[in-house]
Amino acid sequence: MSTNQLLKPVTTEYKEHLIIGGCDMVELAQTYGTPLYVLDEKTIRSVCRDYKEAFSSYNNVKMMYASKALCNSAVAKIVDSEGFGFDTVSAGEIYTLYKSGIDMSKVLFNGNNKTPDEIELAIQYGVGRFSIDNFHEVELISKISKKHNRQIDALLRITPGIECHTHKYIQTGQLDSKFGFDLSQIDSIIEHILKVDKTIKIRGLHAHIGSQIFEPKCYYDEVEVLVKEISRIDNKFNIKLDEINIGGGLGVKYTDSDNPPAISEIADVILDSLHKNIEKYGIELPALYLEPGRSIISTAGVTLYTVGSSKQVPDMTKYTAVDGGMADNPRPSMYEAEYYAEVANKINETPKEKVTIAGKFCESGDILIKDIELPALEAGDILCVYNTGAYNYSMASNYNRAAKPAMVLVNNSQSDIIIYRETLEDLVSHDNIPDRLVR
């Protein structure tokens, strides 16, 4: 089984309570408070190794963790130690990696509206690759790189026109997208860069076709488009591009009904397409970049909540509320994302009631899980929601002036804080009262 096909972290055990990374989840909730993000180090390393093994037959592959899924210093260290580089989309992510001591030449900067300040920072810190997304950005990069007297290694982000079956907010590769150059615009941007700008060196093409992808065929088609374009560009402009970056997007198992393909299955399809199309279009073997985000970090993460109030609507839904919700996990309210959960302190009891797990925030849409079968819940129980490693903390907000939860890393029965819980003091620390309001 590939790690992305598991519903729970690889170290999950059932003893008197739910155990992850050798740690008792009920004890962790008591020690660190709830809501609490828990991250299992072995699961992260296990996925990284699945990726490396799956692509081991291709000797020029570069794994870049898409840090927007979850970006903090400890995660950066773990992923770095597995030999991965990083895909980033903001000054905040770049700064986090820099401060964590990451080799910045292994970082790629991507995004559809990089600001001048962000470009400046990326150039100063020596980010290894820029993924150029639009014409406006070429002018900015060119100006700033000249000022710093730096040559910029760039990929061109293209929209390959591939529709994948995933939620429309997380589709990015279809033609009508805010990301990247349409295939019909590639030539003019290349002409422009070749003519105007000697500071930008185009190394290859970049695409990303969406997220939570279950169909390997999407990647086959994507690789073909990229290889075909590289060959066409070579013929027309006589420039050899030797890098293709196929983005991320591989799906994970949020509930029993999700059946994502194994990493090895995806790898076989990608490499098959690469070899066949290289032959077909007559180019040399390029460096292959992958940017998995969700599939690296989702399964490793769980969120612990304390159960509070309940409401039985007569003859209808039973709502049971927990002490977190859309501020720490906005995905259900944003994308109708589904999650699975268990009761950490009742792990050996059989489910006997159907409940809807509600959050505590002031929105009717703040529902974490609709209709899940669980043991009878009581106030004080510890609910463990699985697969919250990706796009939970990274999308968390302070809605309702909620303090963001802490995050704990577990491994070999040891637990360590990797993000401190925000305090009430933190919440007001950026406030300012203008003098005229002080009396």
Ligand SMILES: *Cc1c(COP(=O)(O)O)cnc(C)c1O
């Ligand atoms: C979001 C994103 C990724 C990661 O996607 P996942 O679905 O989390 O694997 C990779 N590359 C680019 C360019 C992205 O925007």
